[in-house]
Amino acid sequence: MVLVIRLTRRALLLVALLLPVACAPGTGAPAPTPAPTTAAFPARVVDFQGRDVVVAGAPQRIVSIGPSNTEFLFALGVGDRVVGTDDFSDEPAAARAAEKVGGVKVNLEKVLALRPDLVVTVQISDGTIERLAAASLTVLVVDPQGLSDVARSAILLGRAVGADGERLARDVTRRLDAVREKTKALATRPRVFHEVDATDPAKPFTVGPGSFVHDLIELAGGTNVAARAASPYPQLSAEELVRSDPEVIVLADADYGVTPEQVAARPGWGATSAVRNKRVVPVSANLVSRPGPRVAEAAELLARTFHPTAFR
Amino acid sequence: MTKVAALAALAVALALSVVVAVAAGAVPLAPGDVVRALLGGGDAGASAIVRELRLPRVLAAALVGGALAVAGALLQGLLRNPLADPYVTGTAAGAALGAVVAIAAFGGALLSAPLAFAGALVAALLVWRIARVGGRVTTLTVLLAGVVLTSFAGAVVTLLLVANDRLALRLRAVVDVLVGGVTARGATELAVAALVVATGVGWALVLARRLDAYAFGEETAATLGVDTERTTASVLGATALLTGAAVALAGMVAFVGLVVPHVLRGVVGASHRALVAACFLGGAAALVLADLGARTVLAPVELPVGVVTGLVGAPFFLSLLARTARRSA
Numbered sequence: 001m002v003l004v005i006r007l008t009r010r011a012l013l014l015v016a017l018l019l020p021v022a023c024a025p026g027t028g029a030p031a032p033t034p035a036p037t038t039a040a041f042p043a044r045v046v047d048f049q050g051r052d053v054v055v056a057g058a059p060q061r062i063v064s065i066g067p068s069n070t071e072f073l074f075a076l077g078v079g080d081r082v083v084g085t086d087d088f089s090d091e092p093a094a095a096r097a098a099e100k101v102g103g104v105k106v107n108l109e110k111v112l113a114l115r116p117d118l119v120v121t122v123q124i125s126d127g128t129i130e131r132l133a134a135a136s137l138t139v140l141v142v143d144p145q146g147l148s149d150v151a152r153s154a155i156l157l158g159r160a161v162g163a164d165g166e167r168l169a170r171d172v173t174r175r176l177d178a179v180r181e182k183t184k185a186l187a188t189r190p191r192v193f194h195e196v197d198a199t200d201p202a203k204p205f206t207v208g209p210g211s212f213v214h215d216l217i218e219l220a221g222g223t224n225v226a227a228r229a230a231s232p233y234p235q236l237s238a239e240e241l242v243r244s245d246p247e248v249i250v251l252a253d254a255d256y257g258v259t260p261e262q263v264a265a266r267p268g269w270g271a272t273s274a275v276r277n278k279r280v281v282p283v284s285a286n287l288v289s290r291p292g293p294r295v296a297e298a299a300e301l302l303a304r305t306f307h308p309t310a311f312r
Numbered sequence: 313m314t315k316v317a318a319l320a321a322l323a324v325a326l327a328l329s330v331v332v333a334v335a336a337g338a339v340p341l342a343p344g345d346v347v348r349a350l351l352g353g354g355d356a357g358a359s360a361i362v363r364e365l366r367l368p369r370v371l372a373a374a375l376v377g378g379a380l381a382v383a384g385a386l387l388q389g390l391l392r393n394p395l396a397d398p399y400v401t402g403t404a405a406g407a408a409l410g411a412v413v414a415i416a417a418f419g420g421a422l423l424s425a426p427l428a429f430a431g432a433l434v435a436a437l438l439v440w441r442i443a444r445v446g447g448r449v450t451t452l453t454v455l456l457a458g459v460v461l462t463s464f465a466g467a468v469v470t471l472l473l474v475a476n477d478r479l480a481l482r483l484r485a486v487v488d489v490l491v492g493g494v495t496a497r498g499a500t501e502l503a504v505a506a507l508v509v510a511t512g513v514g515w516a517l518v519l520a521r522r523l524d525a526y527a528f529g530e531e532t533a534a535t536l537g538v539d540t541e542r543t544t545a546s547v548l549g550a551t552a553l554l555t556g557a558a559v560a561l562a563g564m565v566a567f568v569g570l571v572v573p574h575v576l577r578g579v580v581g582a583s584h585r586a587l588v589a590a591c592f593l594g595g596a597a598a599l600v601l602a603d604l605g606a607r608t609v610l611a612p613v614e615l616p617v618g619v620v621t622g623l624v625g626a627p628f629f630l631s632l633l634a635r636t637a638r639r640s641a
Binding site for chain 1: 337338339356357359360361364365366368369485488493495497498607613614
């Protein structure tokens with residue numbers, strides 16, 4: 001029994017680690033590629049953990065941990081300098097060729113063997129970041145959570161690698177603003193349930209305030225049924241879900257094989273408007289669940305899903 | 313209290329706990345709405361909540377609790393040891409390994425029931441083969457083999473978790489198996505489970521008389537004309553059936569199989585026929601209430617029911633150990 005408990009703690013730890021990094025595979029086109037510019041080096045920046053980071057010269061060998069970071073680096077036009085990524089970085093397609101340094105658990109030896117002059121990583125709470133820094137590597141923590149963090153990430157990464165992050169940030173912000181302007185004028189805001197994981201359909205995981213997907217849903221003209229949840233990735237009981245009666249169900253777990261038919265067959269779910277009106281929509285998690293340079297694309301997709309006539 | 317009165321009281325307790333558990337939940341519903349939903353009326357949302365979510369979950373909890381308590385009663389009778397239950401003997405660990413393998417290999421819940429049963433059966437047979445020395449089963453060996461088997465199954469689960477990417481992405485399903493949690497089930501799944509549990513409980517009732525002969529030891533039972541080897545095999549088979557069904561439905565829910573038979577033996581006496589019946593009713597009521605607690609204590613956060621049974625069961629197990637130790641000192 002002791003062993004089972006130990007195992008469970010281990011499994012929970014893995015889950016905690018998985019959540020931020022491993023939110024999915026798929027396809028999609030990267031944002032246009034601004035050319036790298038000559039920037040001032042050494043560059044001094046403050047990262048998402050409040051650490052002062054000095055990048056001595058334009059990085060030539062970058063290890064990127066976190067799919068959103070990899071997408072940013074390619075969108076900034078420095079994809080050819082990315083020598084290693086985490087196992088989940090699959091966008092753009094060129095990123096798949098880079099050396100893989102681990103998924104849930106980063107393999108420190110592999111990172112060191114790549115001799116990176118910059119490691120960009122999401123927040124990892126198992127000591128990996130401290131150990132990389134202790135090995136005299138330049139480590140930059142970039143971990144966008146809310147939608148407003150996306151522009152900040154683009155600018156920060158741009159300065160660290162010597163590329164035009166401001167322009168990328170402006171592009172993304174402009175497209176997001178365009179969607180927001182259009183949905184503001186609409187009369188209806190359908191109730192939306194965004195499914196992150198429903199391995200146990202009695203307690204599905206969804207998105208709440210504090211997550212960028214929640215921001216995206218509201219921006220795209222939907223009303224998140226979990227808008228009053230206490231955490232960014234809350235678990236809703238099936239009872240609450242049925243009671244909240246979503247008009248649209250977004251399946252961000254479709255890449256794991258979840259289908260609208262399965263949703264309709266779950267106990268209780270058949271009573272929701274979304275199932276009755278066949279508005280259960282599979283989406284690619286690697287587009288919708290990543291706070292990367294393609295968030296505007298994700299916002300446009302969600303807006304089309306919620307308001308098919310207004311966004312044709 | 314006579315046995316009949318005790319059984320009647322347990323049946324009433326089970327009925328009451330089912331009523332309370334169906335009436336309460338994450339979404340507050342007026343009693344009138346619950347009744348209307350049960351009778352097939354009311355609005356679609358309330359009807360779905362009561363008929364498709366709450367009732368199946370409560371029934372699943374009852375089946376799991378009843379099955380585990382009966383399995384515990386059988387093992388305690390066979391081993392003449394109040395500390396025996398499907399967890400101590402490794403049967404539950406085998407079942408959990410089977411369920412995890414089902415998730416790893418096939419990704420779905422479809423095969424988790426048969427594989428959980430297979431795992432339970434293999435574990436039970438293994439323990440029996442190891443513990444059978446010179447034609448008789450030694451309790452100490454059963455318990456030791458159970459501990460070792462549990463560690464082994466745990467190691468295999470960890471290995472699968474680390475080595476299997478697909479499983480890592482299905483961690484939550486694995487966690488559900490390991491910590492134990494009752495969830496709403498479809499009618500078919502529930503009907504199959506009910507059939508399996510009914511078979512197991514029926515088998516237990518048939519074995520009850522033979523287990524009574526074990527009260528004074530296996531040798532006495534043998535001189536009374538009981539085929540002890542066959543009885544042991546049958547008890548382990550019935551235990552595997554009940555444990556496999558319970559683990560497939562709700563994962564590893566500890567302590568119900570340990571505590572319930574122990575408490576009820578004090579109420580209905582040592583006769584196994586009454587004990588098995590009492591354990592089914594009492595175990596079912598206990599887990600229905602534990603699951604109600606799991607759903608409501610920290611609402612809207614839902615606790616795995618294994619946490620609730622562990623919080624209540626572990627202190628009980630320890631006090632039991634302390635009392636046993638003092639008596640033998």
